[in-house]
Amino acid sequence: MRHLPIPEEEYMLPGHTACLGCGATLVMRYLLKALGKNTILSIPACCWAVIPGVYPRRALEVPLLYTAFEVTGAAISGIKEALNAMGKEDVNVVGFAGDGGTADIGIQALSGAVERGHDVFYIMYDNEAYMNTGIQRSGSTPMGAWTTTTPGGKKRMYKWEPKKNMAEIMVAHKIPYVATATIAYPEDFIKKLKKAKEIKGPKFFQVFSPCPTGWRVPPNKSVEVSKMAVLSKAFPLYEVEHGKYRITVKPKKFVPMKDYLKMQGRFRHLTEEEIERIQEEVDRNWEELLLKEKITQGETHEI
Amino acid sequence: MAKMILTGNESAAWGARLSKPKVVAAYPITPQTSIIEKIAEFIANGEMDARYIRVESEHSAMAACIAAENTGVRTFTATSAHGLTLMHEMLIWASGARLPIVMSVVNRAMAPPWSVWTDQLDSVAQRDTGWMQIYSENNQEVLDSIIMAYRVGEKHNILLPTMIMEDAFILSHTAEAVDVPEQKLVDDFVGEFEPAFKLDPQDPGGFGSLIMPEGPYMEFRYKMALAMDEARKEIRKVTEEFAEVFGRKYPGLVEEYRTEDADAIMVVMGTIASTAKDVIDALREKGKKVGLARIRYFRPFPYEELREIVKKADMLGIVDRSYTFGYGAALYTETKGALYGHTDKPIKNYVVGLGGRDITPDVLVKIFDNMLKIAKDGVVDREIEWVGLHGDERWS
Numbered sequence: 001m002r003h004l005p006i007p008e009e010e011y012m013l014p015g016h017t018a019c020l021g022c023g024a025t026l027v028m029r030y031l032l033k034a035l036g037k038n039t040i041l042s043i044p045a046c047c048w049a050v051i052p053g054v055y056p057r058r059a060l061e062v063p064l065l066y067t068a069f070e071v072t073g074a075a076i077s078g079i080k081e082a083l084n085a086m087g088k089e090d091v092n093v094v095g096f097a098g099d100g101g102t103a104d105i106g107i108q109a110l111s112g113a114v115e116r117g118h119d120v121f122y123i124m125y126d127n128e129a130y131m132n133t134g135i136q137r138s139g140s141t142p143m144g145a146w147t148t149t150t151p152g153g154k155k156r157m158y159k160w161e162p163k164k165n166m167a168e169i170m171v172a173h174k175i176p177y178v179a180t181a182t183i184a185y186p187e188d189f190i191k192k193l194k195k196a197k198e199i200k201g202p203k204f205f206q207v208f209s210p211c212p213t214g215w216r217v218p219p220n221k222s223v224e225v226s227k228m229a230v231l232s233k234a235f236p237l238y239e240v241e242h243g244k245y246r247i248t249v250k251p252k253k254f255v256p257m258k259d260y261l262k263m264q265g266r267f268r269h270l271t272e273e274e275i276e277r278i279q280e281e282v283d284r285n286w287e288e289l290l291l292k293e294k295i296t297q298g299e300t301h302e303i
Numbered sequence: 304m305a306k307m308i309l310t311g312n313e314s315a316a317w318g319a320r321l322s323k324p325k326v327v328a329a330y331p332i333t334p335q336t337s338i339i340e341k342i343a344e345f346i347a348n349g350e351m352d353a354r355y356i357r358v359e360s361e362h363s364a365m366a367a368c369i370a371a372e373n374t375g376v377r378t379f380t381a382t383s384a385h386g387l388t389l390m391h392e393m394l395i396w397a398s399g400a401r402l403p404i405v406m407s408v409v410n411r412a413m414a415p416p417w418s419v420w421t422d423q424l425d426s427v428a429q430r431d432t433g434w435m436q437i438y439s440e441n442n443q444e445v446l447d448s449i450i451m452a453y454r455v456g457e458k459h460n461i462l463l464p465t466m467i468m469e470d471a472f473i474l475s476h477t478a479e480a481v482d483v484p485e486q487k488l489v490d491d492f493v494g495e496f497e498p499a500f501k502l503d504p505q506d507p508g509g510f511g512s513l514i515m516p517e518g519p520y521m522e523f524r525y526k527m528a529l530a531m532d533e534a535r536k537e538i539r540k541v542t543e544e545f546a547e548v549f550g551r552k553y554p555g556l557v558e559e560y561r562t563e564d565a566d567a568i569m570v571v572m573g574t575i576a577s578t579a580k581d582v583i584d585a586l587r588e589k590g591k592k593v594g595l596a597r598i599r600y601f602r603p604f605p606y607e608e609l610r611e612i613v614k615k616a617d618m619l620g621i622v623d624r625s626y627t628f629g630y631g632a633a634l635y636t637e638t639k640g641a642l643y644g645h646t647d648k649p650i651k652n653y654v655v656g657l658g659g660r661d662i663t664p665d666v667l668v669k670i671f672d673n674m675l676k677i678a679k680d681g682v683v684d685r686e687i688e689w690v691g692l693h694g695d696e697r698w699s
């Protein structure tokens with residue numbers, strides 16, 4: 001049997017308050033396993049502001065600064081520079097925010113922070129909607145999804161715009177390391193974190209985090225949905241190191257988007273035609289990604 | 304000690320430099336910019352040892368200061384008007400987190416219409432944020448107040464942030480002679496920053512977590528209220544100690560000028576006080592018994608001092624350089640609130656100088672004359688009066 005490179009230490013204790021099957025809890029658990037004790041976390045308003053528990057309880061064994069919704073980028077900048085001023089350069093400083101706190105209201109502070117080049121981690125756990133406030137649409141909600149602010153109705157008012165691509169927005173900032181990850185591939189996630197730990201400068205992770213409550217999926221299917229997202233090209237796993245793309249999981253055989261969408265109540269209303277459109281969209285994105293990998297890895301010159 | 308010719312903004316930068324914050328996070332806005340430019344210069348020349356975070360907004364400036372201070376270092380920032388109001392959410396966060404951040408604020412009018420000139424609504428609108436507020440009369444006070452603010456705020460029985468105001472251009476861009484104290488004296492006076500708590504992987508704590516209604520939210524807020532009250536005493540004490548070390552005596556929370564035996568006392572904040580003092584001298588020569596109370600600290604509010612001051616005259620004229628729409632300007636309503644049940648004397652609100660409109664000695668003479676008439680008649684002609692509106696003959 002292959003040995004899994006997952007450290008045994010636990011910095012997330014039992015007793016958190018997330019829903020059953022919450023993907024975001026695994027994101028945190030793996031994150032802390034990879035980074036270890038010498039870590040300071042900052043978390044804005046989001047499900048994870050609640051998950052550690054109600055005062056005075058806290059299911060995390062690392063220091064944690066809760067912050068306002070839109071300030072994670074600024075908060076980790078402040079923590080890092082204060083540590084630098086104190087000569088404590090070796091502490092991992094991590095911003096841990098949802099997709100709304102990252103792609104929407106917090107994008108300005110994030111953009112500023114990574115542009116300034118602070119030596120920090122930013123983890124976007126992407127559950128593809130504002131879950132803490134009850135499943136509202138975010139910029140990161142995928143095409144076709146139901147949310148409480150895109151409730152369908154007679155006018156079929158679902159989220160028809162494409163999912164905002166945060167990883168690519170970060171790549172455009174020319175930061176040293178950008179990666180995607182998800183909970184069904186913990187080795188891949190941890191490997192990327194360990195690699196990032198050795199890189200100085202801003203490191204951005206977009207981690208696909210199934211949310212059974214918001215996606216209308218049974219709690220015991222979180223990991224499976226996570227896996228299906230990768231196998232269907234809905235959420236490709238890759239990294240971009242100093243501008244060089246590398247797809248870290250290349251499925252030998254893809255599953256149709258239809259199978260991935262069918263698992264989730266939030267997509268149940270989609271027609272065959274709409275599913276076809278979504279399939280075309282992910283196919284195109286995948287091709288684009290392959291091309292970027294090719295170009296940046298220097299495997300091809302004849303464009 | 305060195306005498307320098309400094310603008311208000313340079314004085315603020317010197318106040319920051321001498322207090323040795325380890326992190327400065329700031330974003331430019333007229334008329335604050337020359338503060339943060341000067342600080343950048345100090346840091347670039349190795350004269351100030353601080354990490355300078357050139358954030359992408361004032362909201363982030365305050366967020367970064369909060370995070371840095373919570374990590375265990377002294378911080379400083381500066382802003383004005385739209386920057387300050389953009390920070391509003393984080394101002395409440397800073398005080399709620401009990402972080403004694405110090406900030407310079409240049410009082411500037413809020414748009415629309417766009418105006419960069421002085422007006423105190425920007426900071427008056429922050430009166431409920433849990434910050435101490437100092438309104439300066441001159442550049443020396445700007446510098447000295449920053450030093451005192453760190454000393455008061457960082458006391459573990461206080462742990463509250465402070466904003467120090469200067470009127471736009473009147474102080475921010477006007478140079479005058481300022482005593483810049485010796486670094487050693489400031490070092491001894493302010494001391495090393497000793498955080499009451501901090502983010503530390505060796506001792507992992509959580510700061511600001513979720514709390515239920517039955518949790519101690521209300522107790523946290525009550526402790527803040529007590530700290531604000533405690534700050535009153537601490538401010539009086541620290542201004543005395545400051546006088547001993549630096550030889551400049553500040554009057555605690557309120558400065559009184561020729562209030563003894565006055566018939567009418569004007570109450571103001573900021574630079575109006577300087578003009579008013581001159582006017583008072585001139586009027587006194589003519590036998591008109593007028594005086595001034597300059598509110599240095601709007602937070603904590605000096606209600607005790609005002610209750611003493613009102614005893615000295617037959618009426619108070621509250622002159623505000625901002626307005627709170629709906630009923631009366633802030634200094635007026637707060638003063639009245641503080642005096643309720645303590646006096647029957649007439650109190651009138653004069654609203655002046657919004658958007659930087661010049662407050663000339665002539666205007667103040669007219670206000671004093673109106674105040675003296677009210678003192679004599681014992682009745683207020685108009686409860687709230689806007690002074691100097693275009694076309695208003697009463698004041699032209």
Ligand SMILES: Cc1ncc(C[n+]2csc(CCOP(=O)(O)OP(=O)(O)O)c2C)c(N)n1
Nearest residue numbers: 045046047069098099100101129130131132
């Ligand atoms: C300025 C501000 N606006 C709105 C909110 C309300 N709010 C709290 S959490 C949240 C949604 C969080 O969504 P996301 O970042 O995607 O994280 P998730 O809850 O999905 O984990 C919102 C809208 C807030 N706390 N602050």
Ligand code: SF4
Nearest residue numbers: 018019022047131211
């Ligand atoms: S709503 Fe979703 S993301 Fe939030 S705790 Fe529940 S499962 Fe996790």
